[in-house]
Amino acid sequence: TSGTAPTVIDDLDFGTYTITETKVPDGYTASTTTWTVDIGANGQKELTVVNTLIRYGITVEKLDDEGNRLAGAKFELKDANGKLIHSWTSASDKVESIPNLKPGAYTITEIETPDGYTADNEVTNITVGAGFERL
Numbered sequence: 001t002s003g004t005a006p007t008v009i010d011d012l013d014f015g016t017y018t019i020t021e022t023k024v025p026d027g028y029t030a031s032t033t034t035w036t037v038d039i040g041a042n043g044q045k046e047l048t049v050v051n052t053l054i055r056y057g058i059t060v061e062k063l064d065d066e067g068n069r070l071a072g073a074k075f076e077l078k079d080a081n082g083k084l085i086h087s088w089t090s091a092s093d094k095v096e097s098i099p100n101l102k103p104g105a106y107t108i109t110e111i112e113t114p115d116g117y118t119a120d121n122e123v124t125n126i127t128v129g130a131g132f133e134r135l
Contacts, residue, residue, distance in 0.1 A: 006046075019047060027103050027129070028056055036051055056132035057099040060108060063089035064117070069093070072114035080105040085112075104128040 017037045024030040028051035034054065037045050064070045071092040077085045088096045105124050113119040 010037055021049060021051075024051055028052060029054055043114065053102060055100050056120060056128045057097060058126070058128065058132060059095045059097050060088075060090075061095040062110075069095075070114060070117070072112075073110055073117075074112035076109050076111055078109070101128045101132075112114050 011026065015038075017039065019035045019037060021031045021033075032053065035047055035049075037047060040047055060075065062070045062073045062075075065070060069090070069092045071090055073090040074087070074089045075090070075096070079085055085101070086098050090096065104127070106128060109123040110119065110122070121134055
């Protein structure tokens, strides 16, 4: 379950049981493990199943008005709470790859513009999740 309370199964006979996860909360990967649980004389067993949050990656490319990569622009990526997640300076020979992002809302802001260019002071809002590259 996705809550904090455990699921309790009562009134099982002594014996060996297998448990397989059949449904996973949205945004998490399913476990491929099948667990074997032996219920013996003490009659109680506990099993904890941990799901892994799916993380995503984005790439950012700064272009000039002719479509060429532009070096020297400084950017910040912040989460929905305004926490700085990543900062970088654009380069003419690569795009910026930002891996390992949790699903959610982010902003990308150009905080410094290369010499000879005007700043657009635009904040780009993105929502990372389904449709993004999974890591």
